[in-house]
Amino acid sequence: MKFYISPFLLSASLGFAQEKAADKPIVELDALTIESSPLGTKSNKSTQAWSVLTDKELERAKGTTIAETLMDTPGVSQTHFGPSANRPIIRGMDKFRVRVLQNGTDSFDVSAQSEDHAVPIDPLMVDRIEILRGSSALLHGGSAIGGVVNVIDRSIPTSPYDSPGASLRSSYNSVNEGLSYGAIAFGSSDKLNYQLNVSKKDYNDYDTPTFYTEDHHATPVTQEGPFNTVENSHGVSSSIGFGASYMLDSGFAGFSLSSFENDYGVPGEHAEGDTLIEMESDRFEFRSEIDIANSDLLTGIDLNFGFGDYQHSESGYETENNVTEWHTHATYLREGFEGKIAFKHEIGKLSGVFGIHGLFDEFKIVGEESIFGGLSRSWDDDNTSATYDNNYSDPSNPSIEGEESSRISLFLIEEYDLSDDTTINAGIRWESIKRKYQSTIADRDETTFSASGGVSHDLNELWNLSGNVNYSERTPDSAELYSDGAHHATEAYEIGNSNLENESAVGVEIIIRKTVGKVTGQFSAFHTEYNDYIFLEHSGIERGTDGNPQRVSVYGGDGFAPGVEGLEEKAYESVDAEFQGFEVEIDWLAMENPGWDLLLSFYGDTLRGKNKTEGGNLPRIPASRLGIGFEVMQEKLDFGMKLTRSLKQDKLGDDEEVTPAFSLVNAFASYDVSFGDSVGELFVKGSNLTDELAYNHASVLKQFAPLPGRSVEIGLKFDF
DSSP states (O other), X not given: OOTTHHHHHHHHHHHHHHHHOOOOOOOOOOOOBOTTSTTOOBTTTOSSEEEEEEHHHHHHHOOSSHHHHTTTSTTEEEOOBTTTBOOEEETTBOGGGEEEEETTEEOOOOTTTOTTOOOSOOGGGOOEEEEEESOOHHHHOGGGSSEEEEEEOOSSOSSOOSSOEEEEEEEEETTTTEEXXXXXXXXXXXXXXEEEEEEEEEEOOOEEEEEEEEETTSSSOEEEEEEEEOTTOOEEEEEEEEEEEEEETTEEEEEEEXXXXXXXXXXXXXXXXXXXXXXXXXXXEEEEEEEOOSOSSEEEEEEEEEEEEEEEEEEEEEEETTEEEEEEEEEEEEEEEEEEEEEEEEETTEEEEEXXXXXXXXXXXXXXXXXXXXXXXXXXXXXXXXXXXXSBOOOSSOOOOXXXXXXXXXXXXXXEEXXXXXXXXXXXXXXXXXXXXXXXXXOEEEEEEEEEEEEEEESSSSEEEEEEEEEEEEOOOHHHHHOEEEETTTTEEEEOOTTOOOEEEEEEEEEEEEOSSSEEEEEEEEEEEEEEEEEEEEEEEEEETTSOBOOSOSSSTTSOOTTOOEEEEEEEEEEEEEEXXXXXXXXXXXXXXXXXXXXEEEEEEEEEEEETTTOSBOSSOOOOEEEEEEEEEESSEEEEEXXXXXXXXXXXXXXXXXXXXXXXXXXXXXXXXXXXTEEEEEEEEEESTTOOOOOOTTOTTTTTOOOOOSEEEEEEEEEO
């Protein structure tokens, strides 16, 4: 669909609204409290750009993954390695720079290690999602230097239930014949509250508009297709959990247990081997919040503790000596626990929190295909021998069998009311990181420091101006330091750099908000300078999966040993980098009539990521977007439509191709139903209604996994 329909819809809606809207008094609604903030900051007073999805907005946005659920949030995009392995990207940051939390503690997965690794959280039964755009290193450490996504599922009840009840959710999606269903049952007994939840999701390979791929291993490069389905993009997942809490006179204490299983196919060049990832994730959480009334200083204590036991195996069919067998390539294992205790205090107009935070991990990759294999070799230029047991160098990095790490930190955040209209805040964090390797590599012992300051000022009863300046540091992940193995997800042989220095960033952000009146929204602009920004860059040579480089054609063909696949080598390096951009979101209650209202919305974002050391652009920077929509709200029936335009991305990094612009038209409708005291909602959602071929520039699997084609989802949610 051409984008010229967008201004037509907008002008028509605005004209209609101006003709019908009546003047009504301004009503100020209560601002949302940001639960991820230990100070209980109100969303209209935050000095950073927050987004909160809850209630109907969250229900309409829910997708197969958390990242898909957030894809229309300004400043947030998705990695989209198929429908299952999908992680949020915040302002161009992903992997080791964005933390995904579950109820405030780590998700205990390995999704940051590779684009084909999924986050073990199903959004189906999630109650709330909070996104902090920009550095969150003060509260969550250097791995949150780019932002945080906190998924809140209420598995631990924080307040008493009025009465026993249950909630049911179910849906069917035409694009992949996907069926989802889940249920929560809850109740109370005196001061004890408890809940039980289960969910199930099953879907086939998803449909797309007709597309073609290129086989870069062939000489010359050949085109393959046409395709209308993304092969090996199916999946099945299930979860079960139990949580309980006890209401104290001045707070609560509770725990939860949960288990999540997810088996999903890996699309791309290895889809023909039916490559499958089988994931299991078990977690335990404990949480307590206590208010203190009779203290001159201390006002409350918050305690969060989480434990996770995670593993996944990567398997597929392989043919060797004309025999095809099912083979497990590698198994990833992670076990860890995270704890945080925060002491809230208040002295006059000064309030703050002092905290101690710890994250302890054991990580291991078992199997013959590990990114820590220590396999790389090189030969003399004149060596054409067919044997691989002499005349070669030591590997770039020794092999690693496992890693134990600990992160212990102290943080302090203070907030002071200068006046009724102006609040300032400041904070610091010191963190100690220790890593011990099952390898010849020496153990590492490092520290990082982060600090920030911000101000929030009410210009008048309608407008607020906020801003912050922050400095944060991040230690390179072990994969960035010591990788030395084939990484089939990215179709590359990745090599780490043990000489990498700590990454540091200085950022500034300005936010203008309007939270009162018929027109509300916010505009944020940001600029961040990085020193020693770490990323993968093409080295210009090819290397086999056995670690040996391409050389004089001894065996014929591409110069690799028989049965060895050639991959392009990518090496981690650091440069000075610059990120800048802005985001805007506006809602206009254009019409208020007896029995129905009309809400118009607009959002947009743009981002530039520059390589200041070498010149040019950084890779995988999401394209700029514009979105416009309307919603008609009635007593029982709501319906609306949204058009999102993703612009052409031609500001390319190393070895990237232009991603064409595309437009997505989505629509929804919901109808409230009731039976006695029970209430529910029937809904239908249509996505990509024009069936337009769309590619995500930030995806490493872009050419093999375009965005889904036209789909219709129908569902029911019911509360008893």
